[in-house]
């Protein structure tokens with residue numbers, strides 16, 4: 218049985234908002250959202266890290282970094298846990314770090330198979346960088362293999378970029394099942410933050426209907442205790458905007474390429490609400506800490522049992538997840 222002991226002080230004690238951009242469907246806006254949401258947050262002076270865990274290396278390319286010219290990448294860090302994370306880290310813009318990908322990363326799926334801690338490698342890499350970044354965005358590949366599992370085990374939240382088309386809800390429920398499996402097996406703190414609507418056609422009747430269905434679905438999940446019970450459809454939706462499709466080929470973020478286009482405005486607005494939400498959460502946590510008794514034992518009426526956490530990955534679940 219594979220047993221993974223979490224040696225960190227507690228995932229929820231982290232001062233970093235770690236977010237995996239996840240959708241097993243290709244071409245929905247994961248990379249576009251990772252890069253431009255992260256860049257907008259970094260522009261607000263908040264230290265932000267982009268982790269490219271997709272062998273296609275699209276986030277790396279989007280930021281103007283040539284994957285073929287790298288000395289080290291996220292591949293090297295995943296394969297060699299002794300390697301300092303800073304060896305692969307690129308300061309790509311002010312307040313914006315990048316752990317880049319390159320094509321060898323595809324081999325990591327098979328090379329990691331025999332390792333007991335294969336799903337927890339990224340988690341450990343990010344822990345070593347946690348004092349440097351307030352926000353971390355992980356751009357997942359459009360598949361549910363070991364790389365994606367690493368992203369989910371390393372994250373506190375999942376963001377789902379999608380297009381509001383007819384099968385959107387069907388795709389979301391499959392994805393939520395995966396998140397639930399991972400949260401039960403390896404990362405109980407993992408929650409779904411919500412959906413970001415990409416390439417959105419505001420005036421289309423179908424889009425309106427799908428958004429209403431998504432709103433209703435998340436509303437109905439409020440009481441269920443599932444990892445998505447606090448999830449929502451983020452506003453504003455990101456409108457379809459050709460500038461967003463053009464800027465990656467120049468190795469530029471949307472803010473460098475066309476500062477005031479609709480795409481830039483939408484990602485800036487999303488970043489603002491994302492930062493505000495996080496600041497509010499941090500101040501609630503700070504208040505809780507301030508109100509806690511100095512010696513936690515004072516608050517206990519009876520001795521409690523040993524709470525040393527051991528995260529056990531059920532072999533059946535792990536096999537299911539790693540295929």
Ligand SMILES: Nc1ncnc2c1ncn2[C@@H]1O[C@H](COP(=O)(O)OP(=O)(O)OP(=O)(O)O)[C@@H](O)[C@H]1O
Pocket residue numbers: 242243244245246247248249250271273275357358359415416417455456457458459460461462463465480
């Ligand atoms: N709001 C938008 N308006 C116009 N084009 C967009 C928008 N968002 C993304 N695109 C374009 O759509 C394509 C797919 O987007 P993106 O690469 O972000 O998807 P992805 O989910 O990361 O894809 P993959 O699954 O292959 O990694 C890209 O060419 C991108 O430039």
Ligand SMILES: [Mg+2]
Pocket residue numbers: 247248249271275356357
């Ligand atoms: Mg992508």
